[in-house]
Amino acid sequence: MYNPIKTLKTNTIGTLNMLGLAKRVGARLLLASTSEVYGDPEVHPQNEDYWGHVNPIGPRACYDEGKRVAETMCYAYMKQEGVEVRVARIFNTFGPRMHMNDGRVVSNFILQALQGEPLTVYGPGTQTRAFQYVSDLVNGLVALMNSNVSSPVNLGNPEEHTILEFAQLIKKLVGSGSEIQFLSEAQDDPQKRKPDIRKAKLLLGWEPVVPLEEGLNKAIHYFRKELEYQANNQYIPKPKPARMKKGRTRHN
Numbered sequence: 001m002y003n004p005i006k007t008l009k010t011n012t013i014g015t016l017n018m019l020g021l022a023k024r025v026g027a028r029l030l031l032a033s034t035s036e037v038y039g040d041p042e043v044h045p046q047n048e049d050y051w052g053h054v055n056p057i058g059p060r061a062c063y064d065e066g067k068r069v070a071e072t073m074c075y076a077y078m079k080q081e082g083v084e085v086r087v088a089r090i091f092n093t094f095g096p097r098m099h100m101n102d103g104r105v106v107s108n109f110i111l112q113a114l115q116g117e118p119l120t121v122y123g124p125g126t127q128t129r130a131f132q133y134v135s136d137l138v139n140g141l142v143a144l145m146n147s148n149v150s151s152p153v154n155l156g157n158p159e160e161h162t163i164l165e166f167a168q169l170i171k172k173l174v175g176s177g178s179e180i181q182f183l184s185e186a187q188d189d190p191q192k193r194k195p196d197i198r199k200a201k202l203l204l205g206w207e208p209v210v211p212l213e214e215g216l217n218k219a220i221h222y223f224r225k226e227l228e229y230q231a232n233n234q235y236i237p238k239p240k241p242a243r244m245k246k247g248r249t250r251h252n
């Protein structure tokens with residue numbers, strides 16, 4: 001985590017402020033929660049009834065526990081103050097317009113593959129994730145906000161891959177000759193993750209429709225253009241011609 005204290009403040013104080021505002025103006029609040037509330041799960045795939053397996057003092061805790069308490073706050077405000085809440089547990093999402101320095105696996109692997117750099121796999125790459133394209137998520141969020149479902153709902157794509165498979169797929173789609181480099185494992189990294197989306201299907205009539213490769217090709221196209229843009233817009237200082245002092249002639 002880049003800044004654990006800011007992460008905690010945003011998830012706790014930020015959510016509290018928003019719930020206070022929602023109460024005052026009578027608004028419905030959408031909490032962008034996360035699959036990280038399930039921690040390193042002992043239940044697979046993860047459904048909304050699973051309570052999770054989170055290390056409360058580990059390096060990810062500021063985010064995981066921050067989001068867990070944000071959910072707790074939502075239901076306290078709902079019960080005590082009648083605030084209408086919608087809680088989306090968002091699973092790994094990607095797409096164009098991710099930040100170049102985001103640091104998550106999709107942007108890292110694509111940028112590394114496009115530039116011929118090694119794809120950095122943390123640990124042996126046997127950990128799994130299921131990746132969802134951004135437009136599917138947006139449709140799910142809209143459906144959730146327009147529904148009367150106030151309990152948490154998983155939004156994710158259940159197609160699961162190991163991180164090593166994912167590195168190989170990105171290399172293939174980019175057409176890259178990059179190597180795959182194995183680095184040390186990240187502490188408390190969830191070993192498997194895949195959403196159970198039966199609740200979203202049943203109550204929202206929602207499910208992801210964008211195939212992984214199609215979404216990845218769109219993200220690859222975006223990052224390729226970004227790299228070209230950066231290469232064409234580097235600031236190269238041009239030295240100015242030396243100024244001549246007034247009243248003095250220059251003799252070569």
Ligand SMILES: O=C(O)[C@H]1O[C@H](OP(=O)(O)OP(=O)(O)OC[C@H]2O[C@@H](n3ccc(=O)[nH]c3=O)[C@H](O)[C@@H]2O)[C@H](O)[C@@H](O)[C@@H]1O
Pocket residue numbers: 034035036090091092093103104105106108109120121122123127129163186189190
């Ligand atoms: O979308 C989610 O559900 C959550 O998942 C992510 O956490 P994580 O699953 O760890 O996402 P990544 O940082 O993209 O990592 C995915 C996997 O790839 C691995 N990884 C990541 C980056 C990299 O360069 N190499 C690599 O092997 C990680 O160790 C991890 O096993 C985000 O950090 C959370 O903001 C989000 O809420």
